[in-house]
Amino acid sequence: MTNLAVKLFDTAASLADGAQIDWEQVERALSRESDRRLLHQLRVVAGVADVHRSAPEGLKTQQRRPAIETWGHLQLLEKVGEGSFGEVYRAHDARLRRDVALKLLRIGRGDATDRAERMLHEGRVLARIRHQNVVTVHGAEEHDGRVGLWMELIQGEMLANIVTTRGPYSAEEAALIGQDLCRALAAVHGAGLLHRDLKAQNVMREQGGRIVLMDFGAGERQHGPRPLLKARITGTPLYLAPEVISGGPSTVQSDVYGLGVLLFHLATGRFPVEASSYEELGDKHETGERVSMREVRPDLPDTFVTVLERAVHPDPAQRYASAGAFQKALATSFAVPTPALLVPTPPETKAPRGFVGRWTGRPFALVASLGLALGLSIVLALILLGRDRGVATLGSGGPSLAIRAFAGQTDDDTYFAAGLTAEIATELARTTKAVTVMPVEAVERVPSDTGTQDLLKTLGAQYLVEGEAHEDAEGGFLTLKLSRAGAYGSSWEWSFEQPRGSLSQLQQDAVGRLVRVLEVRRRAEVARVPTTADDEAYRMYLRGRYHLLRYDYEKAIELLRGATSRDPNYAQAWAALARAYFWRREFPSGTRRDQMIEAARDAANRALQIDANVGEAHGVLASIVDQIDWNLSAAHREFEDALELNPADEASRGDFAVSLMAAGRFEDARRVLERGRLLDPLTPTFTVYEGQIAYYQRDYEAAVDRFQRALAMSPELWTAHRWLCSAYLASGETTRARSQCREALAAKQEHVPDEAERRFDFAWNTMLSEYGQVLAKAGSEVQAREILEELLRIHSASPDAVRPYAIAYLYASLGQTDEALHWLEQGVQERRVRFLAMDPQADPLRSDPRFASLVAREAELQH
16 A cells, blocks of 8 residues: 555544644645545545534534434434434334344435345345344334334444554454354355455454454345446455456355455454555556565464465465355464454554544444444545444453452461452453453463563453552552553552551552553443442451352351341342352252252342342352253343453353353353453363363364363363263273273362262262263273262262262163163252253163153253
8 A cells, every 4th residue: 555545544544533634734745636636525524524523512412312213113212323325223122122223224315216225135135144143133124215224233343443443463363253254154155145245344343252244235145147347346345356356246255355355454454455546456456466464464373374365365266165164274273273362462563544533422332234434534535445434333342451469568468468359350340341351360370470571462461450458457558550561561550548447449449540541431330439338348258258269168158248247238248158158059068058059049139139230149140040940041141241240250151151051052152161261361161161062062082182271271170180081981982081080089089188078079979970980881880880879878868969960870871771760850850960962971861762851851941
């Protein structure tokens, strides 16, 4: 791209930002008459923009209000975007009981009929596709002389905006996004359609991380008619395949090319072929003048570059034959494919500046799907450069932040410092959606002598918070340091102190300062008040949480009950108490399991009655509704609320993933885990869950790989050994299964050294059952029956200590079908057995009609 084109790029961007422009200086830099004419048009637009900016705020607010209140069955709530051919509204669909995005065609133009047909065509295209990564259209109709299309309301940010404001993605990040988009494109092609307008402005990153392919206005059937004129070509020129630019038909390979250009742009901020006019673009395609990805980003892995170079090859026959083939190539482009952070870290090479303004007013809930330009200045820039801005979006997909556990000045500060660290992390996550807060444990997984910049690079984070906390007779003290990633990363330091009686205000002061420095928006619904005004309640809460995270449930419950007793309106303490009760249920000691569960339910509900924005309470309630009530749909809503308020809640994320597996929603479970890995890339826990997905899908090779990766991260992780035993057993590798079962039992024994306590540990007894199954399969039936008798004795003494399925599957391995089905029936009645339809342990029973009835009964109960 020429310097003159870049000059016009910057001028248009400044105009969009509302910045002052030296028009004479820009004009002196332009030599071509066509460029001067365009500059004149931009200057006229600037005058219009100045008038708009000078309008009273009341008028601007009024302009967002819909001119009409209803359209068909939709109630129009607010206008969120407007372009030359129509408007976009946030509307409420009373039938679906949800807010939707409504795109209404503007009337009064000569080509209204053609545009109406195109919009109805867009609706028909989208209605044929149902995929996680494709925007869902609900309907397209005509009312009162206006054609409208309504679809799901996507709240997030366009990938184009992210690249422009924060720089290119890493190769791993781009590959992860690319795989989602390949899956979306495969769904489009599977419906017999072509997208024909793939570009970064047509892809949204939704709050929570889902990648969504938008705007199918250009979509058409495969094998459609060949365009007769270049003027009929649909799509943004820089993303178009050379054969389409030269007048050829769109194909699957031209869509693959467009997606390749999109990923090229995400990783470099550039395009494979750049030009400032349509004619220049065609000439460069003909002469083969292309931008070298390796020269722009020499740090990119060769394997990744090779994949993209094939995707954007000038010859369609040399490209990937399908989106599925492209996705497979991206997945294998890294030796160890670990999901990477979806918030890009700018490399030293800056991307060209685009047209994203610095919005300071309230964010708009838009949907870039609708392809509307925000103003005439952007439209003029599009004419020149083939890029669009779309409508401003709600949510920032903002900075990622890691927190190192605070140090204490003395040994007595251990509880205070550890608790304050966790509370600031949690409060920051729930206070603003715009900051991605990693779990404190993510930093603890990195060697302690790692420098700040290396640590940030390892985690893929942009900021690191460190501190030192101290409490004495006078009050509480906290020093805080915020460091930013980069060769010349900045850092800030502050000190806070609060007298006795206001200790909990320390975390509010710290969170408030971080929010201001990071320049992010607070959630309006989260109150900016101390969590409790009682110092002793706060101190007991911090200590209780400390013991909870170290599995000392009795001590945690004692302290947290004390905190709620001193301050009955302490929502966070009630939530932590709920989690302590729920985790305590599996280790009965004088208390029945059902009593622990109901105590947890009551505490979680009490927390939410006080403050509906306590994510931990939503998470505990979700786990109860899922695992105890088997109400999966209600549980999933609670899990989503929990993770929106605290994405770093790994316990809730893991339970959510398992629940999705139980529902057979393996891809959704993977996505939940992938989003968690972005927050904590070094955790082995999510790797174990990924292995479980492969196990239930009977992909034992992949399952073994994931469990072995988890053990490479944490050799003493007993759950990884246990599941590795299961995978080897299912695949018939009895010797390896026996070895891993022994490793699992040894590791669990280290974790729970007290033999009496292990006897009533259901996880220990489940592993004993699997070991018995291995022995039975290896021909050691006597030893297997000894384990069975032991499990029956324990169950008789304490039914909560042994799950019915553990006994059932051991019976099945010994060929006793009637006894196995009896115990499975008991498990279904008690709602203590899941995965019947998919668990390989149940394979010896599948030919029996009674087993099929149990599977149906389980599915019926899991509503």
